[in-house]
Amino acid sequence: MKQFTSVKDIPDLKKAVATAFEIKKNRFAWQHLGKNKTMVLIFFNSSLRTRLSTQKAALNLGMNAMVLNVGEDGWQMESELGVVMDGDKPEHLLEAIPVIGRYCDVIGVRAFAKFKSREDDYSEIILNQFIKYAGVPVVSMEGATRHPLQSYADLVTIEEFKTKERPKVVLTWAPHPRALPQAVANSFVEWMRETDYDLVVTHPEGYELAPQFMGDLKVEYDQKKAFEGADFIYAKNWSSYTSYGSILSKDLAWTVDEAKMALTDNAKFMHCLPVRRNVIVSDGVLDSPLSIVVEQAANREITAQAVLKMMLENL
Numbered sequence: 001m002k003q004f005t006s007v008k009d010i011p012d013l014k015k016a017v018a019t020a021f022e023i024k025k026n027r028f029a030w031q032h033l034g035k036n037k038t039m040v041l042i043f044f045n046s047s048l049r050t051r052l053s054t055q056k057a058a059l060n061l062g063m064n065a066m067v068l069n070v071g072e073d074g075w076q077m078e079s080e081l082g083v084v085m086d087g088d089k090p091e092h093l094l095e096a097i098p099v100i101g102r103y104c105d106v107i108g109v110r111a112f113a114k115f116k117s118r119e120d121d122y123s124e125i126i127l128n129q130f131i132k133y134a135g136v137p138v139v140s141m142e143g144a145t146r147h148p149l150q151s152y153a154d155l156v157t158i159e160e161f162k163t164k165e166r167p168k169v170v171l172t173w174a175p176h177p178r179a180l181p182q183a184v185a186n187s188f189v190e191w192m193r194e195t196d197y198d199l200v201v202t203h204p205e206g207y208e209l210a211p212q213f214m215g216d217l218k219v220e221y222d223q224k225k226a227f228e229g230a231d232f233i234y235a236k237n238w239s240s241y242t243s244y245g246s247i248l249s250k251d252l253a254w255t256v257d258e259a260k261m262a263l264t265d266n267a268k269f270m271h272c273l274p275v276r277r278n279v280i281v282s283d284g285v286l287d288s289p290l291s292i293v294v295e296q297a298a299n300r301e302i303t304a305q306a307v308l309k310m311m312l313e314n315l
């Protein structure tokens, strides 16, 4: 595997899930693969889980891991092509990326949507520059449009907790005070559509996800109806794709609470974290045995390791 930016980069999804469970049994069994190999993790945006889980995954495989927070412990970086660099960014990605590539064997990049232009965000300018100029494999640690490391962990978590062959999995929009990217929701839908789960997406009107992710999947605009008989509730906020980056609603009637969870078939509650308590989800749900958000986050280490393992085996 030369890059990991979407589910399309996984050659065999069933095998990838099996690999994750194998790693979970003994995560230190492949230390020989990473001996004398280095991963650099580049963060243009904040992180807790992705940073620690990916770094831990690299260490589990015997790799060295170095972290660079752009703009904090590195130079501010310009990404625009043909720009006159007379502003506050002294370094261009065109030099920085191949230089970083010389110091390592794998690069992880986190670069969120900037919300200045939908076209720019959806063309993944920064991630694609890394893929083009790094000279080493690149792992997306969340781009502008997808969060594949998260979705892989989400899939493994559902496989771990499901009690039915074909569970009903509901992705529900929930309110948030700030405009968030669509990346987690896009990616979750993309990965779930590769399974045979009964996938339902529910959100207020105006929050339709991009057609390239939704395909022929229909939206259920009635959240309560969507919850009926569900086995997994995956809550996430995202800003509008059509009215790009806008907050169209902060309606707390969309918060996931105990009454809505009672409509489900004892569904497990999932969220990628960080989560806003009593905005996205009530304390009562998050603190109940139905919540598997910590187990879900723990699986980030396992699936990051699975991705790095696949890469190292092909170096």
Ligand code: CP
Pocket (backbone or CB within 6 Å): 046, 047, 048, 049, 050, 051, 142, 150, 272, 273, 274
């Ligand atoms: N879910 C997730 O990616 O968490 P962080 O933003 O803390 O990395």
